[in-house]
Amino acid sequence: MIRINQLKFDINHKEEDILLRICKKLKINKEHIVAYTLSKKSIDARKENDIKIVYAIDVTVENEEAILKDINDNNVMLTKEKIYTLGEVKINPIKERPVIIGTGPAGLFCALILAENGFNPLIIERGKPVEERIKDVNAFWKGKPLNPNSNVQFGEGGAGTFSDGKLNTMVKDRFARNKKVLETFVEAGAPSEILYYNKPHIGTDYLREVVKNMRKKLIALGAEIRFNTTLTNIISEDDTLKAIEVNDQEVIPCSHLVLAIGHSARDTFEMLYKNNITMDSKPFAIGVRIEHPQTLINKNQYGKHFSHPNLPVAEYKLTHKCKNGRSIYSFCMCPGGLVVNAASETGRIVTNGMSNYKRNEENANSAIIVTVKPEDFSSNEPLAGVAFQRKWEEKAFEIGGQSYKIPIQLVKDFIADTPSKTLGKVIPSFKEQKVLTNLNEALPKYVIESIKEGLYAFDKKIKGFAMDDAILSGVETRTSSPIRINRDETYQSNIKGVYPCGEGAGYAGGITSAAMDGIKTAEAIMAIKR
Structure with a gap:
């Protein structure tokens, strides 16, 4: 070829x-x-x-x-076509079937590789199947009570199910794991163009069908999936896993446990820490979402061709080094998308962005976030980053009137540190409830000053980025996991048989990289060395 x-x-x-x-x-x-x-x-x-x-x-x-x-x-x-294969290797059998916690991309692809090789994994998911999960999320957005186990963060498909579905990754890939991920998605109903687009994306509408079809394939291959089931304890002897407990009552013998738990599984982090699983706090980033008319972004990118039918809606990726030494950057940019309420805990607010496949909503949105490090947290404990996230999510809940209304503010008012009273030309995209307020009260001062400096810096790159009427919403805190669960070269933690995996464990940063880490973890369980 x-x-x-x-x-x-x-x-x-x-x-x-x-x-x-x-x-x-x-x-x-x-x-x-x-x-x-x-x-x-x-x-x-x-x-x-x-x-x-x-x-x-x-x-x-x-x-x-x-x-x-x-x-x-x-x-x-x-050139030669790359094909994912295990090659001529010996696959080591294990006594009990492996157990995978979580049905995000890491868990799904770990399960897929194991199932394709006859390991019949048991997959445990605290949330509901995607069809029921969608109903719970839509009900919450309309003002119904939050379901802590079925929301934008938890449920079949993981947090990525309510996202733009971006599939580009910077992970180096010699073994065609990336191609395996993309081909699996296409087989499950994703658009075939993701196989060749430089910046592929699926869209939250397609992702829901993809996740459902992957579930059907896993079951056909011999996997078992149990929804509404939460990992509540691990049982070990002499630093070796023996069993797990789910829903505070059922004990399941287990020698290989994959922790594909996602970046919001805070109660699971706490349980693992109490069970002496070694972990460290790690840097992440927090900030706000910003919304502009998509036409503004298109015109900046394409000029007179901004509405050309052969061009996709425009995206951007912005970075700036602030005077205070912090880095500020755009993250998870959703062209033609929606800002959504991504809360998963009672009394706390967090925002996220998502797009459907066509990306045809009026506004573009992106997180504008600032790096925070363990030294910014209140202690040296591994879970200090979780406490840090919770503090600012609670502040957002408070300024929203102690409700789940998303706090929003116009850029001009944010810069002036004055509460917004009325909307301007930009109409917020999200369908759920919102409240005009002052986001300066819901973030650390160094984050606030960094965002203000960053808005002006980004305006030099995209004319109109700091427009008075652009909408800010907050807070955005779940950009990546606040912890890293330590693992060795065999992908196991300090408790033998426990395999930290994916974004929640601190080893990925998006759908594709998490899926690839799931594949590598499956290979480690089968004792396949690359």
Whole structure:
């Protein structure tokens, strides 16, 4: 197979133009081409008056080496298709079936690899199946009571089910684990374009179906999934796992336990700490969500082409080093998306963003967050970051009138440290209840000053970013896990048989990286060394 990189086209190009360009690059007639597929598609918008769509294309032809002899082009080369495989390795059997805690991407993909290799895992999820979970979340957004075990954070699919569904990752991948993740998603109903888009995303609407179909596949492969079931204790002897307890009553013999628990499983963190599982507090980031009209972002990115049908809605990624030494950056940017109430604990507010596949809502939103470190916390205890998060989430609950209304504020009022009284031109996207207030009261002073400086810095990169009427909502605290559960080169904690995994354990930062960590953890359980 021949890979052609950096094939650039005008945004108005047609599909037949691609075939003609391939023939020109390879110096062949189209009859010689057996097939071609897109390997990557990206947008080059560095010059807004000369926007290009850029492809990498894999071409199957006869006599590949003979064709390449006549071509002197660094962007044309032989390549081989990457396929995820365990290879010729011995898989070690285990006595009891492995138990996986959590059905987020880490848990699902760990379970999938184990199930595909005959291990029949038991998967435990504190929340409900995704169909029931959606009903609980929608009811909460309409003012019904919060269900602590069925919400934006907890339930089948994990927190990513209510997100933009971004699938890009910076994790280096020599073994095609990333491809395995993407192909599994497509098989489960995700759009096939995620296999080649430079910045793939599924959207929360597609993710719900993907998660449901993955559940069906796991069950067909021999896995068992138990919902409404919470890990409440682990039982060990001589630093070796013997069993687990669920729902404060049932004991299940267990020698291999995967902790794919997610970054909001605070009660589980506490239980593990009491059971002497070693962990450390780690840096994360907190801040607010900001909303602008999506057209503002599109115009900044694409200029006169801002509404062109061949261009996706524009995204941004912004960073700034503040005078106080803190870093501020945009995070989980949701073009054409919604800001949502992502609370999971009584008396605390946290926000997040999500988009459907089409990303066709009026506003763009993103977290604008500032790094915090263990030295910012009130103690040196491993769970001090959790206490830090809870403190500011409680403040947000208070300024919202001790309700679950999302506290919001206009940028101009936030900068002036005065409560907002009325909305401007930007209408908040979220459907749930909201309250105008002063977000300066719900974050540390060093975070507030960093956000204010960052807004002006980002306005220099995106004209209008610090517009008076842009909406801030808060607080955003669940950007990543506040802890890291220590594990060794075999992926086990200090208690043999316990495998910390994924984002909640501190080893991933998004859907794809968490899924890949789940795959690596499954390989470790099967004692496969790469």
